[in-house]
Amino acid sequence: MTNKRRYEDRLVDERRLRTYLASELGDTETFAVEWHQEGHSNETLFVTWGDRELVLRRPPPGETADTAHDVGREFRVMDALQRTDVPVPPTVLYCEDDSIIGGEFYLMERVDGDVVRLDEPERLATPEHRTELGHELVDSLAAIHALDFESVGLGEFGRPEGYLDRQVDRWRKQMQWAAGRTERPEGLPGRDEVESWLEANVPDSPEHTLVHGDYKLDNVILAPGTPPEIGAIVDWELCTLGAPLSDLGWMLLFWHDDPDDEPPIPELMPSFTAREGYPTRRELAARYEEQSGIAVDHSTFYLALATYKLAAVCEMFYARHLAGDSDDPLYAAMDEGTPRLVAYAESVIEGSEGW
The missing domain is CATH 3.30.200.20 (Phosphorylase Kinase; domain 1)
Known part of the structure; x- marks a missing residue:
């Protein structure tokens, strides 16, 4: 067997x-x-x-x-x-x-439609539909953040005060948990520096909303047909009340807009969004600000936090691979993937990546 x-x-x-x-x-x-x-x-x-x-x-x-x-x-x-x-x-x-x-x-x-991972559906492969897809993704995120969470019984779903400090601490602990099991001989170069920078640069968040926690293109189901329309948003396990821009930073981490480079984890982060017609990260951030009425500030922090969070997740993947608790070939690839993400987080902090 x-x-x-x-x-x-x-x-x-x-x-x-x-x-x-x-x-x-x-x-x-x-x-x-x-x-x-x-x-x-x-x-x-x-x-x-x-x-x-x-x-x-x-x-x-x-x-x-x-x-x-x-x-x-x-x-x-x-x-x-x-x-x-x-x-x-x-x-x-x-x-x-x-x-x-x-x-x-x-x-x-089960909801009918497409989950878009590493390539676009042929029916959406025109500049016009690509633009519409980017806008649909951002507009649905703005709808999450506009929701009156009290009215649907989620008023006690989280503790929004101190959310960002807790996020930094939470993902540091998740990384610590995973690194204690992967036991890399050389550790993860740059990890301590990224953690220290995040802890020292947590911004104030005057807004708090319902946040999805894992909002990105492959966590929505696109309804059949055109123009593109989101039929359902899935994977809510990290949902809470907190800083809405943390969702935007996570979404944009997975939205590649540099045609001359490849994302740090090609197995997880699609590159097709650099094709003609797809909005850039900066354009998506501007549309989010327009749709939500929330000022998009401190972009370096939110993108660096998103990258570090993904690095912690990937190191947990690698720990599960080493323990024999996953059959996913992606998890084994995180032997090299997690260090690339930590290096990418450093580049975000240094200003060579962002939106």
């Missing part, structure tokens, strides 16, 4: 899942589970239940850092956003009993 098969078997006990779903949704003769391997954080499985196409989300098996992979949080926020202007998949149920499949999980309806 291959390692791949053994890892997949750890994701779900199909017999127990079927029994549980029959008790919650009513029995059916049609049941199938398929592991979706495109994501890199929580595990996603497609579940056919009668004539319903569902998506199951669960944490990865094995040891994870504290607060990572919080699918219960992800379910709660999507459930609260069901009847708002923020598009999310219809939620079905949440199960915190880890005896069913070996971990907590939730189910949502």
